Structure formats: C-alpha cells, structure tokens
Amino acid sequence: MTTEVLLVEDDPILREALAQTLDLAGYRVHAAGSFVASKDLISAGFPGIIVTDIRMPGRDGFHLLDYARGQDGELPVILLTGEGDIPMAVRAMQEGAFDFLEKPCDPKTLLAAVERAARMRGLVMENRALKRRLTRGDHAARMIPGKSLVAQAYRDRLRAVAAAGQPVLVTGPDGANTPKVADVIRRLAGREGQGFERRVSYGLGPSDLAAAFGAVETGTLFLDEIASLPADTQFALLERLEAGSPALVIAGSYRDLAAVPGFNTDLRLQLDAVRVDIPALRDRVEDIPDLFLYYVADIAERSRVPVPAVPDGYLADLMARDWPGNARALMNEATQFVLGLEDPGAEEGLSLAEHMAQVEKTLLVRALQRSGGQASRAAADLRLPRKTFYDKLARHGLRPESFR
Incomplete structure (x- = not known):
C-alpha cells in the first residue's frame, strides 16, 4: 500500500x-x-x-x-x-x-x-x-482466532458449554492453555464482572476449597489440574456440585481423569457431563498464522512496543513445525518475535555471565523499542548515564536508529 x-x-x-x-x-x-x-x-x-x-x-x-x-x-x-x-x-x-x-x-x-x-x-x-x-464478534471469536473447521466447531462448543451453566471440564494436550479457555467460558457465560478464582488443585484442602467458593460467590472458580486434587477435597467438591453451587466451576486437566488412579468416579462423571477438548495445533495447522498474529498483537500491546513486520515465509515456517508444546510454545515464539530476542533460557551450557548479558540486552532492546529509538529517553528509562548506555549498546551491537 x-x-x-x-x-x-x-x-x-x-x-x-x-x-x-x-x-x-x-x-x-x-x-x-x-x-x-x-x-x-x-x-x-x-x-x-x-x-x-x-x-x-x-x-x-x-x-x-x-x-x-x-x-x-x-x-x-x-x-x-x-x-x-x-x-x-x-x-x-x-x-x-x-x-x-x-x-x-x-x-x-x-x-x-x-x-x-x-x-x-x-x-x-x-x-x-x-x-x-x-475484536469483532463475541468472546469466543475474539479470543479463539482461526478459520479452520476445527476452530469453528471449537468456538461453537465453547458457546454451548457456557450457555449450559453447568460445571465444565476442560481438557487438552500439554501446553493447551486451559486457563485461557476457562476465561473465555466465564466471559461467554456472562460472569465477566463477577468473582474469579484460580486455584492449583495440588495440595488444596477442603477448607481451602470452601474459602475459594466463598470468594467467588456467584462468579467462577477454576480448579487447575484437577487430577491432582486430594481425595478428601474431591469428595468435598462433589458434595458442592451435587448440592447445586451458584458459582460456575471449571476444572482443567491435561490428563485423562479415567486413567488417574483413585480419582473419584462420581466426581469425574459429574465433571465429564459438560466437557471441552482443546484441539492440538497439529489438528488446526491452518489456524497457526492467525493465532500467532493474535499473540503478537497482544504481547506488543502489553509490552508497549510496535508490532514488528513479519518476514516473508515466516508464517509458513511456523505452520511446518510440529508444535508439541501447543499454544504455550506458540506464545513463547510470539514473545521472542516481538522483542527481537532469543529465549535466554533456551540455550544450554551458558555461563552466568553469558546469561546476564542476554538479560541486559533484553532490557536495552525493550527500552529502545519503548522510546522509538530515542537514545536519551531510553537511557533515562533505564536510569543509566549517557556514556554507560552507549557503551552497553556498542557491546551488544545495538543501534538506536534501528528502532525508529
């Protein structure tokens, strides 16, 4: 254009x-x-x-x-x-x-x-x-991008589940980001302005569960990794659900509850009645570009930096990968892309000094992006003397004009 x-x-x-x-x-x-x-x-x-x-x-x-x-x-x-x-x-x-x-x-x-x-x-x-x-359409359309038939069926399922007003079980492969899906469901269910609690199930006692229900009242309680919920708390949760809780209960799991030794069968059946299975990225490859751009826009806004131009062939390369880490792995890719950095933890065998150098470069890049390449503003943002700031830029091969 x-x-x-x-x-x-x-x-x-x-x-x-x-x-x-x-x-x-x-x-x-x-x-x-x-x-x-x-x-x-x-x-x-x-x-x-x-x-x-x-x-x-x-x-x-x-x-x-x-x-x-x-x-x-x-x-x-x-x-x-x-x-x-x-x-x-x-x-x-x-x-x-x-x-x-x-x-x-x-x-x-x-x-x-x-x-x-x-x-x-x-x-x-x-x-x-x-x-x-x-930002067009409802919460499912805005927060679950993708044009594939799998994505369309997935969004329709989320809408139906939210309309049911019953406890929901959200399952998916590793990295499927069940908390994000729980957030979409509660918004679709019209409970966005009400209480929301996310609790990790591991070690959660009956008294902790009672406190969580008291905090959300008629809002939403998300129990992350429900397969790890202790036996006595499973029973307490079942009693709550059978009594008819005014709160919307959403449980997340990356494991098949039927294969979890000792998991309460009645609770599993109660949760499994209304279930959402998050599709793996390999099952919706054509949606990867839309998902990636969605994450890029969100990360850039939160990081207060412009959205970088996507090079030719970049999205095609993303679609060619297996993505065993699913949504979380794609989000990590988007974060590194927006910040123009490799993940400091991705390279093994680095010394402490090398790791610290990567962290320093990350902070310098972010400051330059926020300032639009204006060195004086970036130095002030980092509270560095001008000479020290330029010395660090030279050490990392960074030029302010590249960020304008």
Missing part, C-alpha cells in the same frame, strides 16, 4: 520541489501551504506521515506538531527549518517530532527520514487493523 505524506510548506516553489521528490519516490503527496489548510486532513484520521516547515505565517510547525499529536499520538511528524539550531532541535524532539531536518534538505536525507517514518507508521496501522479484526 502506498504511504501518504502530508507536506506543509508555505513557499510554493519549495513545496512543489519537495512534493516532486516525494512523488518520484512513490509516495502519495498531499500538499498544503499552512496549518489551517492541513488541519481538516489531519482531523479526518490521516493514515500517513507529515513533513512540515516550522517557520510559517500564522500557526507554525510546532502548532501543527502539537495538533497532530493530539489527534493521533503515533502520527510521525518530520520538522523542516531553514534556521535550525540546537535548542530548536531539542524542543522538536521533546515535543514528539519524529525527526528534525535543516533546509535546504538533501533529497536523500529527506527520503531516508520519510522512509523510516513510513516504516514505523506502517507497523502502527497494521497493528490497529489487526486489533480491529480481532
């Missing part, structure tokens, strides 16, 4: 020359001679980037920058001036300008800055589009 550039310059001759440079480089140019002339386009949700002169009659480029950032905090604005000085450049960066260039500006310098801004803007717009797509 062609990137749009709003060019604001009061000198008509220079405006035409800059517009021609951008047009020949393949950008779609909107030219304006003042802040007033550009205001309507910005307020309409401009999807591109802005290149504006600072010195203009009436409201200057700083006014335009402030207005644009007020409309869209992630809208890149490149400032141009023929009277540049250090204080003005510092002010530009402090007020959120993407870049600051002096006129007359060499075409290569201008295009390089525009290209960096366009690349960042493209990632932002892709992230927004992905979020819009993933």
Whole structure:
C-alpha cells in the first residue's frame, strides 16, 4: 500500500520541489501551504506521515506538531527549518517530532527520514487493523482466532458449554492453555464482572476449597489440574456440585481423569457431563498464522512496543513445525518475535555471565523499542548515564536508529 505524506510548506516553489521528490519516490503527496489548510486532513484520521516547515505565517510547525499529536499520538511528524539550531532541535524532539531536518534538505536525507517514518507508521496501522479484526464478534471469536473447521466447531462448543451453566471440564494436550479457555467460558457465560478464582488443585484442602467458593460467590472458580486434587477435597467438591453451587466451576486437566488412579468416579462423571477438548495445533495447522498474529498483537500491546513486520515465509515456517508444546510454545515464539530476542533460557551450557548479558540486552532492546529509538529517553528509562548506555549498546551491537 502506498504511504501518504502530508507536506506543509508555505513557499510554493519549495513545496512543489519537495512534493516532486516525494512523488518520484512513490509516495502519495498531499500538499498544503499552512496549518489551517492541513488541519481538516489531519482531523479526518490521516493514515500517513507529515513533513512540515516550522517557520510559517500564522500557526507554525510546532502548532501543527502539537495538533497532530493530539489527534493521533503515533502520527510521525518530520520538522523542516531553514534556521535550525540546537535548542530548536531539542524542543522538536521533546515535543514528539519524529525527526528534525535543516533546509535546504538533501533529497536523500529527506527520503531516508520519510522512509523510516513510513516504516514505523506502517507497523502502527497494521497493528490497529489487526486489533480491529480481532475484536469483532463475541468472546469466543475474539479470543479463539482461526478459520479452520476445527476452530469453528471449537468456538461453537465453547458457546454451548457456557450457555449450559453447568460445571465444565476442560481438557487438552500439554501446553493447551486451559486457563485461557476457562476465561473465555466465564466471559461467554456472562460472569465477566463477577468473582474469579484460580486455584492449583495440588495440595488444596477442603477448607481451602470452601474459602475459594466463598470468594467467588456467584462468579467462577477454576480448579487447575484437577487430577491432582486430594481425595478428601474431591469428595468435598462433589458434595458442592451435587448440592447445586451458584458459582460456575471449571476444572482443567491435561490428563485423562479415567486413567488417574483413585480419582473419584462420581466426581469425574459429574465433571465429564459438560466437557471441552482443546484441539492440538497439529489438528488446526491452518489456524497457526492467525493465532500467532493474535499473540503478537497482544504481547506488543502489553509490552508497549510496535508490532514488528513479519518476514516473508515466516508464517509458513511456523505452520511446518510440529508444535508439541501447543499454544504455550506458540506464545513463547510470539514473545521472542516481538522483542527481537532469543529465549535466554533456551540455550544450554551458558555461563552466568553469558546469561546476564542476554538479560541486559533484553532490557536495552525493550527500552529502545519503548522510546522509538530515542537514545536519551531510553537511557533515562533505564536510569543509566549517557556514556554507560552507549557503551552497553556498542557491546551488544545495538543501534538506536534501528528502532525508529
């Protein structure tokens, strides 16, 4: 898709020359001679980037920058001036300008800055589009992405189970993320705003179970790895369920309860009446790209970093893997992809110093991503002196401009 550039310059001759440079480089140019002339386009949700002169009659480029950032905090604005000085450049960066260039500006310098801004803007717009797509429909549609027949049947099963209002058993292979499915069910069941307790079944005594029920009241109690629930607590849970608990009880297990020695048969039958089996990734390979992008968008939002561009062939490579770790393994892959890092714990045989170096690099990368490649902000974020910060960047081969 062609990137749009709003060019604001009061000198008509220079405006035409800059517009021609951008047009020949393949950008779609909107030219304006003042802040007033550009205001309507910005307020309409401009999807591109802005290149504006600072010195203009009436409201200057700083006014335009402030207005644009007020409309869209992630809208890149490149400032141009023929009277540049250090204080003005510092002010530009402090007020959120993407870049600051002096006129007359060499075409290569201008295009390089525009290209960096366009690349960042493209990632932002892709992230927004992905979020819009993933927030359509009910909780099952939003939280369980995928177009396969397996995914559709899976979502339908979740809706039916939630509507039943009965205790639910959620099973699946290792790494299937039963807590996530429990969360989807409770939301579909209309108990999102009510109490929610997640308890690990191992070592959970009858008094602990009673306390958990008291905490959730009419909300949801999720008992993780129900196969590990002690025998006396199994009996206490069965009594609760037979009496008709006002709370929605969801039990998760990666093991077949029928094959667990000593597990209470009546409790198993009570739970097994309404059951959800989470499909393995190998059974819904065509959904892996949607699942991966869903995790990437979620992780990027929580990490406050832009969604990185997915290289050609990357999703195909993911689909070619076996994924014995299922959803959790795919989530780990997405986390490493978003942060641009290998998992520090994935490499065996590293010394403590090598592990610590990987952790340090992780923190540096995150700071640079949060600051959009602005070294001074990243250093301040990490509370490091500027020289120390640059020494660490050099040691790890990191360049701030790579994050802009």
